[in-house]
Amino acid sequence: MSVFDSTSRSYVPAPTGHWLVAIAGYSVLIDKRAIQRNALLSVALLAISVLSLGMGTLSLAPYDVLLALLGKGDSMTQFVINELRLNRLLAGIFTGAAFSVAGCLMQTVARNRLATPGIIGIDNAAMAFAVASVVGVGVSFAPSAMALTGAATATALAFMIGGGSGTRGYRFIVAGLAIGSVSAAVSQLLLTQVHIDVANEAYPWTVGSLSGRPEEQIPVMGLITLIGVLSGLVLCYRFQLMAFSDSVITALGHTPNRLRFAAVVIAIVLTGFAVALAGPVGLVALVGPEMARAFARHKGLPLLSSAICGAIVMVLADLAGRTLFSPIEIPVGVITAIVGGPFLLWILIRKPKRSTL
Amino acid sequence: MPFLVQFFQRAPSQRPLSVCFTLICLILLTCILLSLLIGAGSVNISQSWQALIGQGTEEATFIIRELRFPRTLVALVVGMALGIAGALMQAVARNPLAEPGLLGVSAGASFAVAIALLLGASAATLAAGVAQIGALIGCFFVMAAARLQGQFKDPVRLILAGAALSSLLTALTSILLMYDQRAADEIRFWVTGSVAGRALDHLMAVMPYFVIAALLTLYVARPLASMALGEKVALGLGHNPRTIRYLVMLSVALLAGSATAIAGPIMFVGLVVPFAARALVGPDIRRTMIMCLPIGPLMIISADILTRIIAQPTEMPLGVLTAIIGAPVLMMIVRAKRLPTLA
Amino acid sequence: MSELSQAPLGTETITLKHADHTIIKDLSVTFPKGKVTAIVGPNGCGKSTLLNGLSRVHRPSSGHIILESKDIHTMPAKEVAKKLALLPQETSAPDGITVRELIRFGRHPHQSFLKQWGMDDRTAIEFALKAANLEDLGERLLDTLSGGQRQRAWIAMSVAQETPLLLLDEPTSALDLGHQIEVFELIRALSSQGKTIVMVVHDLAMAARYSDYLIAMKSGEIIAQGTPKEVIQPSILEELYGIQCDLLDDPSTGTPILINVRRSGAPVTAKTSAASKKAKCDMAFS
Numbered sequence: 001m002s003v004f005d006s007t008s009r010s011y012v013p014a015p016t017g018h019w020l021v022a023i024a025g026y027s028v029l030i031d032k033r034a035i036q037r038n039a040l041l042s043v044a045l046l047a048i049s050v051l052s053l054g055m056g057t058l059s060l061a062p063y064d065v066l067l068a069l070l071g072k073g074d075s076m077t078q079f080v081i082n083e084l085r086l087n088r089l090l091a092g093i094f095t096g097a098a099f100s101v102a103g104c105l106m107q108t109v110a111r112n113r114l115a116t117p118g119i120i121g122i123d124n125a126a127m128a129f130a131v132a133s134v135v136g137v138g139v140s141f142a143p144s145a146m147a148l149t150g151a152a153t154a155t156a157l158a159f160m161i162g163g164g165s166g167t168r169g170y171r172f173i174v175a176g177l178a179i180g181s182v183s184a185a186v187s188q189l190l191l192t193q194v195h196i197d198v199a200n201e202a203y204p205w206t207v208g209s210l211s212g213r214p215e216e217q218i219p220v221m222g223l224i225t226l227i228g229v230l231s232g233l234v235l236c237y238r239f240q241l242m243a244f245s246d247s248v249i250t251a252l253g254h255t256p257n258r259l260r261f262a263a264v265v266i267a268i269v270l271t272g273f274a275v276a277l278a279g280p281v282g283l284v285a286l287v288g289p290e291m292a293r294a295f296a297r298h299k300g301l302p303l304l305s306s307a308i309c310g311a312i313v314m315v316l317a318d319l320a321g322r323t324l325f326s327p328i329e330i331p332v333g334v335i336t337a338i339v340g341g342p343f344l345l346w347i348l349i350r351k352p353k354r355s356t357l
Numbered sequence: 358m359p360f361l362v363q364f365f366q367r368a369p370s371q372r373p374l375s376v377c378f379t380l381i382c383l384i385l386l387t388c389i390l391l392s393l394l395i396g397a398g399s400v401n402i403s404q405s406w407q408a409l410i411g412q413g414t415e416e417a418t419f420i421i422r423e424l425r426f427p428r429t430l431v432a433l434v435v436g437m438a439l440g441i442a443g444a445l446m447q448a449v450a451r452n453p454l455a456e457p458g459l460l461g462v463s464a465g466a467s468f469a470v471a472i473a474l475l476l477g478a479s480a481a482t483l484a485a486g487v488a489q490i491g492a493l494i495g496c497f498f499v500m501a502a503a504r505l506q507g508q509f510k511d512p513v514r515l516i517l518a519g520a521a522l523s524s525l526l527t528a529l530t531s532i533l534l535m536y537d538q539r540a541a542d543e544i545r546f547w548v549t550g551s552v553a554g555r556a557l558d559h560l561m562a563v564m565p566y567f568v569i570a571a572l573l574t575l576y577v578a579r580p581l582a583s584m585a586l587g588e589k590v591a592l593g594l595g596h597n598p599r600t601i602r603y604l605v606m607l608s609v610a611l612l613a614g615s616a617t618a619i620a621g622p623i624m625f626v627g628l629v630v631p632f633a634a635r636a637l638v639g640p641d642i643r644r645t646m647i648m649c650l651p652i653g654p655l656m657i658i659s660a661d662i663l664t665r666i667i668a669q670p671t672e673m674p675l676g677v678l679t680a681i682i683g684a685p686v687l688m689m690i691v692r693a694k695r696l697p698t699l700a
Numbered sequence: 701m702s703e704l705s706q707a708p709l710g711t712e713t714i715t716l717k718h719a720d721h722t723i724i725k726d727l728s729v730t731f732p733k734g735k736v737t738a739i740v741g742p743n744g745c746g747k748s749t750l751l752n753g754l755s756r757v758h759r760p761s762s763g764h765i766i767l768e769s770k771d772i773h774t775m776p777a778k779e780v781a782k783k784l785a786l787l788p789q790e791t792s793a794p795d796g797i798t799v800r801e802l803i804r805f806g807r808h809p810h811q812s813f814l815k816q817w818g819m820d821d822r823t824a825i826e827f828a829l830k831a832a833n834l835e836d837l838g839e840r841l842l843d844t845l846s847g848g849q850r851q852r853a854w855i856a857m858s859v860a861q862e863t864p865l866l867l868l869d870e871p872t873s874a875l876d877l878g879h880q881i882e883v884f885e886l887i888r889a890l891s892s893q894g895k896t897i898v899m900v901v902h903d904l905a906m907a908a909r910y911s912d913y914l915i916a917m918k919s920g921e922i923i924a925q926g927t928p929k930e931v932i933q934p935s936i937l938e939e940l941y942g943i944q945c946d947l948l949d950d951p952s953t954g955t956p957i958l959i960n961v962r963r964s965g966a967p968v969t970a971k972t973s974a975a976s977k978k979a980k981c982d983m984a985f986s
Binding site for chain 1: 516518523527625
């Protein structure tokens with residue numbers, strides 16, 4: 001595949017498996033397989049979304065769903081779709097994508113596929129801080145700001161205790177596990193200090209739930225996810241170098257710590273906001289990137305595929321939680337734990353590959 | 358004092374066991390006394406003291422006899438059980454991070470209890486057997502998972518597998534509880550782990566299991582010490598490593614399951630106690646286990662006293678406090694230059 | 701300083717530390733332009749640390765590393781990467797990449813998000829493939845190559861970086877004799893194209909045979925430097941490795957060969973001298 005390069009006035013054959021887009025001295029390579037797979041995944045996400053919008057106590061055909069989305073059809077359907085289910089769906093898509101991209105980035109930084117934010121305690125810490133702001137223990141900022149602070153604190157601690165970079169991935173993970181369990185304990189403690197009704201109300205959120213999320217936060221989450229994913233994609237070109245050792249990264253003209261810092265910051269922001277909105281649904285960050293790697297099968301970091309897969313997982317889990325045991329609604333965090341727990345076990349049990357990632 | 362300085366200058370494995378044991382027992386006795394004297398309620402220390410020597414008000418005597426005494430006794434037994442269970446599990450897994458709570462044993466017990474409640478049992482009459490079966494299944498599952506790939510000795514993979522199992526079982530438990538409001542109400546006080554409000558009957562109900570476990574532990578202690586030298590050595594000395602392993606697992610399930618049945622899931626005790634014991638008397642499994650006997654109750658009783666003081670006038674859940682104590686110890690173990698594989 | 705301004709790469713009284721442990725103290729050295737320089741010395745003498753310092757992997761606690769008369773740490777990382785390539789001793793690559801894809805990573809310093817591919821990239825990669833004699837293996841997965849082929853692929857990645865300077869840390873460790881020669885011949889070929897090459901080599905005989913300039917280090921200090929003939933002297937070797945030996949010239953290449961190697965102070969008997977002669981011959985050719 002080759003494209004006319006307007007500057008050098010000659011044909012530059014692109015590397016195999018890529019399209020070259022070259023305009024006025026700028027050139028961008030596009031992985032054919034990535035495009036194809038991401039298109040497929042997007043179609044799947046779309047189909048699942050429409051399905052999810054149609055399912056529930058009021059069951060609707062996909063056609064009616066689409067009509068309602070376009071502002072047609074009867075007012076009852078429009079209300080259910082646009083006022084109730086759409087917000088929930090969007091919250092699921094945004095947080096799922098955010099968790100998953102954050103997971104993919106952390107795995108890359110730690111050079112270990114187990115080092116996702118949920119496992120290294122970032123979720124729980126963000127949760128503890130957010131709970132603190134809700135139950136009001138002297139400090140009360142917005143939950144998302146607090147969650148962000150919590151996520152950053154936990155990550156900094158994990159890095160400090162875990163002995164720096166990815167070279168000791170496992171030590172980093174255990175440090176994170178410890179931080180996570182302390183944070184979970186603190187959340188519990190805080191909840192025992194408030195009135196039982198408040199605690200009961202907060203319960204679904206503390207295990208991860210998409211039900212009744214504040215409407216005004218959803219566009220904010222959408223924006224954060226978009227910024228996070230886009231900056232990840234722009235930096236992806238450099239982030240893929242993290243698969244090499246530090247000396248190779250240095251030799252190729254990048255500063256390993258700077259790359260890691262950038263990736264971790266994006267991961268923290270995404271996780272912090274997602275936890276503030278949906279609670280600690282951390283196992284999406286493990287399942288999403290894994291699905292993406294298995295399905296996308298392209299070279300480099302599957303960031304975009306991770307985002308789409310994470311959204312798919314989240315929407316599916318929420319759909320299952322809403323419909324499987326209806327009229328009882330199972331929080332999405334519980335569903336992902338049931339799926340993610342065995343998945344984590346499977347990763348641990350199967351033959352370790354030569355590489356850790 | 359110079360005696361103590363000299364004592365602690367010795368290498369842990371060189372310290373006389375009797376001295377260590379006596380020291381810890383003295384501290385433990387003090388804690389037991391404090392546990393009887395200190396409370397979150399209205400009865401203050403001097404009133405408690407009066408009651409203790411038989412001259413107190415009726416209220417104080419009641420509180421001490423009916424609330425604080427059973428509570429302290431439960432803490433004593435649960436502490437011993439969890440400490441020994443931790444030491445056994447670490448020895449058989451040869452992994453300093455193996456701990457019943459972290460490996461999903463407690464989550465297994467909780468899950469079994471939730472099922473039992475859902476099927477109509479009441480928390481008050483609940484047989485400890487249910488929790489033990491849950492604990493046993495949890496125990497075997499994680500150990501089997503870890504053995505499959507010969508990752509038995511990889512400290513981190515083992516506890517990650519435990520974390521995965523725990524999160525799965527916790528999620529399943531919460532679904533069960535959502536189904537049944539009554540079960541949820543009954544179990545709520547239980548899931549955070551606490552030694553408060555447990556009657557002596559509860560303790561008596563599980564006592565036979567503790568006795569069986571103690572006998573089993575006595576039986577496996579010697580072969581377990583030889584297994585520390587490697588399975589081949591143990592085989593050469595005439596022990597069957599596989600049998601030993603199963604007996605140890607059984608014993609761990611009995612201990613942890615019964616402890617969980619009366620006190621709920623209390624994390625990290627099985628991690629911290631053997632760690633402290635090893636720091637005091639060195640890595641020999643027999644010495645470690647003997648030291649776990651007083652250190653386990655010491656940790657739980659002192660943590661239990663703290664729960665009454667910290668959040669007055671209410672109480673803090675014990676499980677929360679042990680997690681806050683235990684996590685830094687977990688970090689310390691991992692932070693050590695080389696992850697020690699218990700040889 | 702005058703010497704330093706001519707040499708493309710050198711150090712000015714650098715001190716390199718691992719934690720609190722000083723490995724190299726106040727070392728100044730320059731590397732001759734267009735030559736192959738080999739750094740030799742016993743284990744733990746600081747030769748790999750020096751190489752890591754030169755390539756910015758290890759930051760010196762004092763002193764300067766001068767690249768084309770500028771302090772390397774004041775230059776933008778990308779600029780340095782266009783002038784100086786490094787092949788570290790331990791290499792790990794992403795899973796499932798082909799030789800050509802590995803080599804493409806070498807183009808990183810010349811690319812950016814909006815300049816991902818151009819004619820120069822393509823020519824550089826083709827050139828690197830040809831130089832390392834890997835033209836037929838371009839589409840093979842890196843994991844499926846032999847040790848020597850894989851090492852050549854990594855060197856090709858550094859070649860694609862198109863730098864005048866190339867640093868190699870024990871490029872032939874863990875390779876058998878045939879593959880070692882394969883790699884060293886590639887290094888010679890690159891040198892003949894005008895590259896300045898600095899490598900850490902464990903094997904003295906190989907260092908003597910394939911380098912133009914030898915630097916002998918011990919305990920973080922340079923004990924001797926010069927042509928292989930100047931450096932490989934019995935007295936220097938005794939100081940370096942604590943051995944005594946005799947020297948011969950290789951009849952075909954003229955490079956020095958060590959014979960009759962023995963521990964310092966050990967009496968020379970017919971037996972030890974025969975045994976050590978055999979041992980050294982084995983060593984020289986293994």
